[in-house]
Amino acid sequence: MSTIKKTATKKIDPVVHFEMPAEDRKRMAKFYNQAFGWKMQMLGEDMGNYVLATTTAEVDKKGRPKKPGIINGGFYTKSVDKPAQYPSVVIAVDSIKRSMAKVTKAGGEVLGEPMEIPGFGMYVSFFDTEGNRVAIMEPVEEMKEKAKR
Numbered sequence: 001m002s003t004i005k006k007t008a009t010k011k012i013d014p015v016v017h018f019e020m021p022a023e024d025r026k027r028m029a030k031f032y033n034q035a036f037g038w039k040m041q042m043l044g045e046d047m048g049n050y051v052l053a054t055t056t057a058e059v060d061k062k063g064r065p066k067k068p069g070i071i072n073g074g075f076y077t078k079s080v081d082k083p084a085q086y087p088s089v090v091i092a093v094d095s096i097k098r099s100m101a102k103v104t105k106a107g108g109e110v111l112g113e114p115m116e117i118p119g120f121g122m123y124v125s126f127f128d129t130e131g132n133r134v135a136i137m138e139p140v141e142e143m144k145e146k147a148k149r
Contacts, residue, residue, distance in 0.1 A: 013099070016137065017090035018073035025051050028075055051075040084111075084133035088125070096122045096138035103128075103136070114138075 022028040029040035029051060041052040053073045058066045065072060078085050093099040100110045107129045114124040121139040128134055 011094075013091045013093050013136075015071060015089045016092040016139075017071055017135075018087065019090065019135065020073070020075050020087040021078040021085040022051065022075040023078050025049060025075060025077065049077050084125075084127065084131075086133055088133045088135060090123070090135045090137050093136045093138055096124060096136060099136050099138075100124065100126075 025042065029042070032038040032053060033040060036055070039054040041054070043050045043052065051074060053075065055072050056065045056067065056070045058070075060066055076085075096114050100114075103110055103126045109127045111125045111127065111133075114122040117123050117137070119140065121137050123135060123137045125133055125135045
């Protein structure tokens with residue numbers, strides 16, 4: 001069994017969100033609500049018809065999980081012009097630009113430029129060395145401060 005080279009930094013970037021594609025957001029929302037009790041929030045066209053999924057009853061005023069280790073997620077509309085539309089995870093990072101450089105240096109491929117998700121932070125997807133689509137997000141300052149507490 002091989003060991004993974006330890007890096008100089010001891011900080012670990014956590015998984016904070018998941019995403020999955022959906023062809024029919026109403027059908028998908030009904031399924032996850034009935035099967036798992038998730039609460040779904042349908043966002044409008046200005047937010048790309050994204051659907052936020054709350055996977056826990058214990059949330060703060062902004063709908064974020066209170067219990068460590070529990071994450072919420074979202075669903076985006078499938079589209080023929082988007083690459084790798086599969087379930088993925090979102091990893092929180094301190095600096096999206098530095099993390100993009102680390103992804104590239106480690107052999108991954110960043111997919112485009114970061115985009116702002118209002119109230120949450122900067123976001124960009126990438127392919128890892130195994131072809132998985134993953135994303136990184138640099139949270140807004142308010143979220144960073146909460147994570148420090």
